Amino acid sequence: MTIPIPLPNPWNTSETVLIAILLLFFAAWGWRHGLDAAIIAGLIVIFGIWAAPQLAAPLGKIINAFYAFFILIVRGQFSMENWTAAINAQSQLMTAPVDVQNAESQSMQLFTILIFAAFAIIGFRYATKKAGGKDPFIASVFGLLGAAVVGYMCIRFILDRIFTFPQTVVIEESPIPAINIDAFLLIAVVLVLVVFGVQRSKPPTKKG
Amino acid sequence: MVEIQELFFILIIVMGIIGMVRGFLKELGVTLVLIATLFALDKLIPIINNFINGGGFGFLGLGPVPQTQTTDNLLFVLFGAMMVGATYIAYQGETLAYEGSNPRGIVGALLGFLIGAVNGYLLFGTIWWLANFYQYPFGLVSTQTMPTAAQQIINSGLLPMELLGNGATDLTSWGLLPFILVLLVILKVIR
Numbered sequence A: 001m002t003i004p005i006p007l008p009n010p011w012n013t014s015e016t017v018l019i020a021i022l023l024l025f026f027a028a029w030g031w032r033h034g035l036d037a038a039i040i041a042g043l044i045v046i047f048g049i050w051a052a053p054q055l056a057a058p059l060g061k062i063i064n065a066f067y068a069f070f071i072l073i074v075r076g077q078f079s080m081e082n083w084t085a086a087i088n089a090q091s092q093l094m095t096a097p098v099d100v101q102n103a104e105s106q107s108m109q110l111f112t113i114l115i116f117a118a119f120a121i122i123g124f125r126y127a128t129k130k131a132g133g134k135d136p137f138i139a140s141v142f143g144l145l146g147a148a149v150v151g152y153m154c155i156r157f158i159l160d161r162i163f164t165f166p167q168t169v170v171i172e173e174s175p176i177p178a179i180n181i182d183a184f185l186l187i188a189v190v191l192v193l194v195v196f197g198v199q200r201s202k203p204p205t206k207k208g
Numbered sequence B: 001m002v003e004i005q006e007l008f009f010i011l012i013i014v015m016g017i018i019g020m021v022r023g024f025l026k027e028l029g030v031t032l033v034l035i036a037t038l039f040a041l042d043k044l045i046p047i048i049n050n051f052i053n054g055g056g057f058g059f060l061g062l063g064p065v066p067q068t069q070t071t072d073n074l075l076f077v078l079f080g081a082m083m084v085g086a087t088y089i090a091y092q093g094e095t096l097a098y099e100g101s102n103p104r105g106i107v108g109a110l111l112g113f114l115i116g117a118v119n120g121y122l123l124f125g126t127i128w129w130l131a132n133f134y135q136y137p138f139g140l141v142s143t144q145t146m147p148t149a150a151q152q153i154i155n156s157g158l159l160p161m162e163l164l165g166n167g168a169t170d171l172t173s174w175g176l177l178p179f180i181l182v183l184l185v186i187l188k189v190i191r
Helices: A015-075 A080-087 A106-131 A137-162 A183-200 B004-022 B024-053 B069-092 B105-133 B148-155 B177-189
Strands: A002-005 A167-170
Touching (some): A015 A080, A015 A106, A015 A183, A106 A137, A137 A183, A183 B024, B024 B069, B069 B105
Antiparallel strands (some): A002 A167
16 A cells, blocks of 8 residues: 655755755765775764764753853853753753754754764865875776765765655555665675775786 | 574674685685676576476476475575585685785775675575575475564565575566676776
């Protein structure tokens, strides 16, 4: 049974077209800097995907602390109790800039994206600095592929927190739930690692 | 009694460790042979099954596949032996190994483990697929109590014949096997 769920979409362009256009920039970067740079950037981006939601609440509390400290002093309402409540976004006196109590809130989502963006920028800059030199053709081709995968991860992470695209839910009756694996992505990752390994290994010594 | 999916993962890990010891480049040579064999099986199995189902080899007393268990047993042994034979040749010989010296340190060890595990997946995943396709011949696996996890792996198409190929059912489409094969050959040739 297929149930289409129309959800508000502020964009006229489809998700696929948007992702495809954005991926071109990542692919161009990968082509220019090669597979080794794409792998370094990918590792940092994957770490960012894991770390950004974990860090959002503690870092949000730090921002709340500075903001609340200033506001409460200005208003003459400063006390440790009020300040702690404001840090934890539970104050009745003021609205905390980052709602650390609700991970789904707009401020937390925005803050998570900012932290992730910082990781991604550091990752790409570090990768360019460490491994951004000229590469052979095959390394450029796989750099393009690898960077496109990294780009896809970045775009998905951000888009999933900003928009909810129209989607279709397919409900299939089955006694055994299926395991969903993106086979193409999995194979692409393994192949990229194979090419990386071949590139890292020393070629045979020439005879004669 | 160990469940089939547990045995499958244990064997993959063992092959990963073997890969770590043998080295990345030697394991990649084995992957090339296994992918080629898998591609051959993906095309060969439907041809032979259709031939038998069409009355071919009737003089040997072979019945329709997969309804006739004796025929299933025979075909499982035949295709299983092809897969094991190809693996033996790949591990024994040096001809198809990628030349050069392995990446050093932890990167080399991890890559060796990864490709060893991939080889384990290709070999034992194909044998599991064959056993499932030919209705678990010789009563080696108790199909009465097939665990849910094993059913999930089979039904979700995670075994190599279906994940990489066409599940040996369709001769018209190619699957991903030829592309992987071409890439591995290119990588061997350009070095």
